[in-house]
Amino acid sequence: MKDKAVIGIIGCGMIARDVHLQNAFSNPRIHVKWCCDILEERLKYVKEEFNPEHITSDYREILIDSEINGVMILTTHNIREKIIRDAAEAEKHIYVEKPMSTSVEESYRIMRIVRETGIKFVVGFNRRCAPAIEDAVKIYVKHKNKPVEAPWRFKRNKDTHQPLREEEATMIMMRINDDLMTFKPYALDEMIGEGSIIGELCHFVDLACYITGKEPIKVYAEGWARVNQVLTLQFEDQSIANIFETGVGSFDHPKELIEIYHKGASIAVDYYLQLRVGGIKDFYKKNYPFWYDPYQYITEGEGTNLFINKVRERNRIIIEKGFAQYPAVDKGHYRMLDRFVDCILLNKPSPCNELDGARATLITLKARESVRLGLPVKISKDEYDYYFA
Ligand SMILES: NC(=O)c1ccc[n+]([C@@H]2O[C@H](COP(=O)([O-])OP(=O)(O)OC[C@H]3O[C@@H](n4cnc5c(N)ncnc54)[C@H](O)[C@@H]3O)[C@@H](O)[C@H]2O)c1
Structure with missing residues (x-):
């Protein structure tokens, strides 16, 4: 070999x-x-x-x-x-x-x-391969396959609780805080970059499908195709992913937050720097190193608080010298x-x-359609898994 x-x-x-x-x-x-x-x-x-x-x-x-x-x-x-x-x-x-x-x-x-x-x-x-996401998905899948209730969980109707259908669902929330001033012109040009709904949110619809491992069946999106949009993606098992993207935010704050909820557990990946887990025994929190850190001397805080402190240092240097790099996190490249x-x-x-790629493209195209129609749009597998060799 x-x-x-x-x-x-x-x-x-x-x-x-x-x-x-x-x-x-x-x-x-x-x-x-x-x-x-x-x-x-x-x-x-x-x-x-x-x-x-x-x-x-x-x-x-x-x-x-x-x-x-x-x-x-x-x-x-x-x-x-x-x-x-x-x-x-x-x-x-x-x-x-x-x-x-x-x-x-x-x-x-x-x-x-x-x-x-x-x-x-x-x-x-x-993002599928970001170390914090890989750990989060492992914890989620383990919990999903064999949910173990945290011994401290408060249950009001302990003995009389009637299981609800929705209890089987996974709920996902993703927040993308972007600054459109940093976008390259092609990214906003619908004829080249197709706008952020196609060019950027593909990352997050793929991640939502990857995490749930379920078929997406419907997407509803509000906002604009170019930038600023909220997508609600529903899956075959009633799971829902909500993807919020804004281009009118600031990189003074962390860009991405991904939260997964299932059967009494909450799993949060805070900008790939910190994984926080609630409702699962023996796992509470893990920090991840920066991918690139020009401000190693700034050590106060952890996770995204540490990030914010480093960005403040970056901003100070920019004002003083005109140029400074952002610290970078490990997004799995x-x-x-x-x-x-x-x-x-x-x-x-x-x-x-290629099937994952085709699915993400289809979902984002349908999300754009939804934005323009003002209506939810159905998705089915035969619309992207259509090639039989
Ligand atoms: N995964 C991520 O985190 C991430 C982040 C940013 C961009 N992207 C994606 O990466 C892609 C590139 O984005 P970019 O911002 O680097 O674009 P870019 O325009 O900076 O780079 C593209 C390069 O391709 C070159 N090129 C064009 N035609 C070529 C050809 N025929 N042969 C060889 N080179 C050719 C261009 O000259 C240019 O240097 C986009 O599709 C974008 O969506 C991914």
């Missing part, structure tokens, strides 16, 4: 520079042989910072290299389908940034080429890429495959 996956990176823009290049070049099981971008200055940056064996502005050069096992496709989503097709036809495994697609027709064509060629295909819904390596080297299943 080979001990390294040989990969090429196609698209060296913001997300590549923020996370993937660093992750790929520092992963001991990856050899990054090629980097590709159509912009000269991006290639110059990659050459200076990472010095890959080869750089190119034509991704097809990567695809004809027989040593290459897989590619990371990190271009914007409006121009990815052809690259996916070409890479799959060249029998290269694929890690593609989210969203996988922006229409059901595109999902169908991607699903078809992936299944016909039999390549491994990973959609970058990286590294682990997701590592799972891609498992797919390549160990023939493991994808941590998030």
Whole structure:
């Protein structure tokens, strides 16, 4: 067995520079042989910072290299389908940034080429692999499979309680506090980035489906497709996920909060820095390290309080010097890429495959439809699981 996956990176823009290049070049099981971008200055940056064996502005050069096992496709989503097709036809495994697609027709064509060629295909819904989320999901699934009541739970009608159907449901709440001033123009442009309902909320609808492990059956959304929206996603077992996204918030506060409730347990992931659990014996709280922390000397507080203190320091420096970085949390990019390596080297299943990608696209498209109609919209599996090889 080979001990390294040989990969090429196609698209060296913001997300590549923020996370993937660093992750790929520092992963001991990856050899990054090629980097590709159509912009000269991006290639110059990659050459200076990472010095890959080869750089190119034509991704097809990567695809004809027989040593290459897989590619990371990190271009914007409006121009990815052809690259996916070409890479799959060249029998290269694929890690593609989210969203996988922006229409059901595109999902169908991607699903078809992936299944016909039999390549491994990973959609970058990286939050599934965030360490805090992985722990939260493990705790949730264990509790769901065998609910154990906390011995301290207050029960008013202990002996006379009649079980309710709703008691079987899982309730999920996700809050995304974003600042639209930080959005790139393409993200807001409906013809390119499709607005945050398609381009960004795909992460969270995927996560909700992943956590519940149930089929989504209905979505109702209020707000605007571009930014500022509240989605209510209902599942086949009466579980509900409520996803609140705002672009009029501030990064002075943590961006994401994810809460899962089930059978007397509450499990909260507070911006991937702290996991808090209530209603389950022997587990109360766990803190997670920052992914990138330029303010290690700020140590007061824990979890998101510590984050806020570090951001205050960042803000102080900005006012003084004009530039300072945000501390970054672990949203699972590294682990997701590592799972891609498992797919390549160990023939493991994808941590998030083309069906997951197609489902997220369908749900967000329906959410946009719901925003525009002002009505809930039904979802059914045959609308995204439609390709039979
Ligand atoms: N998972 C996450 O956390 C996360 C965060 C941000 C963005 N994203 C996703 O990543 C994708 C890229 O976003 P971005 O902000 O990095 O965009 P970007 O525009 O900064 O980068 C895309 C890069 O692709 C290059 N490119 C375009 N066509 C190419 C081609 N034919 N061959 C090679 N390179 C080509 C561009 O020149 C550019 O450098 C988007 O789909 C976005 O949704 C994911």
